[in-house]
Amino acid sequence: MRDGPDIAQIAALIGDPARANMLTALMSGKALTAGELAREAGISPQTASSHLKKLLAGSLVRVRGQGRHKYYGLSGEDVAHVLENLMGLAAGRGHLRTQTGPKDAELRSARVCYNHLAGSRGVQMFTAMQKQGYLETTEDAVHLTEEGTQFCTGFGIDLEGLGRSRAPLCRPCLDWSERETHLAGKLGRAMLTRMEEIGWLVRIPDSRIIRFTRTGETEFDAQFSA
Structure with a gap:
């Protein structure tokens, strides 16, 4: 063996x-x-x-x-990370569910990936934060820069409080529908929570779908213009 x-x-x-x-x-x-x-x-x-x-x-x-x-x-988040990667692998190989409907477009646009924002909106946020110099990426890791720290603090996120747990602050997560990276880890969770607190988005009951409010959509696009 x-x-x-x-x-x-x-x-x-x-x-x-x-x-x-x-x-x-x-x-x-x-x-x-x-x-x-x-x-x-x-x-x-x-x-x-x-x-x-x-x-x-x-x-x-x-x-x-x-x-x-x-x-x-x-x-734990590690299980969610594996599942999201498997979804991406299945989607990339053409193994998709046969039942489709109007909700599919919403699911691909914005959804909860365990505790952080995923879908095209999640990828948009990650890409914008990279371009704005808030996130620095290596081959398999993501780090918050000094500029990113200032942004997060101004956005209302308690980074000091996030540091008390052992989970990684930033973690790259391969989006199953976009096949690009979105932000996971403690910061990904905090960003989703904060956007919900300020009324940018709402979670649809009994679903993974996230729906942006009209104001939230405008503010999100202004902040995270890729």
Whole structure:
């Protein structure tokens, strides 16, 4: 037996269609019950329970109890990062869902990728922040510059508070629909939260879709003109 991480085990957990649908539903960053995940996957509650036990054992999801209910979420941003990359790989190889509709355009425009902005709007923000000198990129890393620090502070983000956790401040994330990079990490999460606080955007319930307000769209384009 060869040494090293067992990627086959993780791949098998993600590769089941029902479990893949459940994990994708959790990419909204919202914790869901087993019943809600069963509906997302189109399976019975009993089957969903069996799948969730496997995902818990594989440390891909975590569960929290509140009263009589249990809520499931992704175990961490690293899981979301892998899922987003797999979505990009699938889209690039032409493996797309057969059901399409009006919501698809909105999903590609702006959506939640676990806890940060993704879609064409997310890529627009990342590209603009690079061009404006706020972000400095290397082959596999992103760093906030001094100019970027000043911008974030002026935008109302508490960078000092963000530094208290061990998660990376900036992280590149390959956007599955745009096939370009958007901003993840603590700063990506903080940017999305701040834009929601100042009324630039709203999250659509029971969906990963983000919808910009009319004012927010104007302000966003003015700030992040690529």
